[in-house]
Amino acid sequence: QVQLQESGPGLVKPSETLSLTCTVSGYSISSGYYWGWIRQPPGKGLEWIGSIYHSGSTYYNPSLKSRVTISVDTSKNQFSLKLSSVTAADTAVYYCARGPGWLLLWGQGTLVTVSS
Amino acid sequence: DIVMTQSPDSLAVSLGERATINCKSSQSVLYSSNNKNYLAWYQQKPGQPPKLLIYWASTRESGVPDRFSGSGSGTDFTLTISSLQAEDVAVYYCQQYYSTFTFGPGTKVDIK
Numbered sequence: 001q002v003q004l005q006e007s008g009p010g011l012v013k014p015s016e017t018l019s020l021t022c023t024v025s026g027y028s029i030s031s032g033y034y035w036g037w038i039r040q041p042p043g044k045g046l047e048w049i050g051s052i053y054h055s056g057s058t059y060y061n062p063s064l065k066s067r068v069t070i071s072v073d074t075s076k077n078q079f080s081l082k083l084s085s086v087t088a089a090d091t092a093v094y095y096c097a098r099g100p101g102w103l104l105l106w107g108q109g110t111l112v113t114v115s116s
Numbered sequence: 117d118i119v120m121t122q123s124p125d126s127l128a129v130s131l132g133e134r135a136t137i138n139c140k141s142s143q144s145v146l147y148s149s150n151n152k153n154y155l156a157w158y159q160q161k162p163g164q165p166p167k168l169l170i171y172w173a174s175t176r177e178s179g180v181p182d183r184f185s186g187s188g189s190g191t192d193f194t195l196t197i198s199s200l201q202a203e204d205v206a207v208y209y210c211q212q213y214y215s216t217f218t219f220g221p222g223t224k225v226d227i228k
Contacts, residue, residue: 036217046158046166046209048217059216062117095165101213102156104177106165 002026004096004107012090012114018083022096022107023076030054030074034099037070037081039092040109047092052079086114118142118212120220128228135197137223139210144190147214154214157186157195159206160222166209170195202227 008020022035029035036051050060052070060068069082083090091114097103119142129135145154153173158166168177170186173193183198197204205227210220 038219045207045222046160046211046219048211048219051217061216097165099213101154101217102168102171102211103158103166104168109165 002098002105004098004105006094006096006107006110008094008110008112010111010113012086012112013116014087014114015085018081018086018090018112018114020081020094020096020110020112021078022080023078024098025077027098028074029072029077029079034059034101035072035079036097036099036103038095038097038103039090040095041089041092049081049083049094088114090114118145118215118218120210120212120218122208122210122220122223124223125221126224126226128226129197129200130228131202132199133228135200135204135225137195137208137210137225139188139193139195139220141191141193141212141214145212145214146190153189153193154212155186155188155193156211156213157184158209158211159204160209161206169208197225200225200227 003025005023012018034051037049050070052058067084072079093109095109096107098105121140123138155173157170160166174186185196207222
């Protein structure tokens with residue numbers, strides 16, 4: 001059974017870099033699919049942040065592209081998100097997910113609060 | 117970028133009645149080479165990640181009740197719940213995957 005689990009600090013200070021990791025179990029990241037990050041501010045809708053293909057190609061939301069880096073560590077079967085220069089507007093539940101386009105598998109999500 | 121819109125923002129339907137949610141994309145998500153619409157639908161309940169209901173605009177994911185159906189092509193799509201059940205109370209999102217990914221703003225479904 002394939003599972004995804006987000007991990008990382010729940011509190012980040014303004015102007016700092018948010019770093020999250022998604023650990024995948026039951027499937028090798030290098031075998032295929034897109035692996036992505038989606039966020040959801042409290043009480044609001046879903047926003048796609050970016051995705052990385054198993055080959056290493058990356059695709060980012062244009063509105064966040066200047067601040068986002070997504071990478072893969074195949075040795076640990078993990079992929080990671082870095083979002084720089086965060087503000088309160090980046091406070092959200094962050095999900096990792098897998099899909100060929102549609103997103104069938106999701107992590108449970110992790111709340112990241114940006115506050116001093 | 118492809119912008120997704122949904123209507124209505126919310127709706128309340130009596131148990132057993134039909135619920136209809138509309139989704140519109142700012143450009144066509146129909147890929148002519150395979151005649152497939154790159155459009156998915158999700159259901160999200162409070163405190164849970166979204167759950168995939170439908171992909172390719174009308175293909176129901178395994179295990180999804182057949183009261184959920186998707187239709188449409190090009191830029192206009194519909195999610196229909198044929199007979200609303202109490203467990204269907206949720207927010208529903210459409211998503212295009214024709215050009216990277218974009219979600220619609222969501223439609224909240226409640227019981228009348």
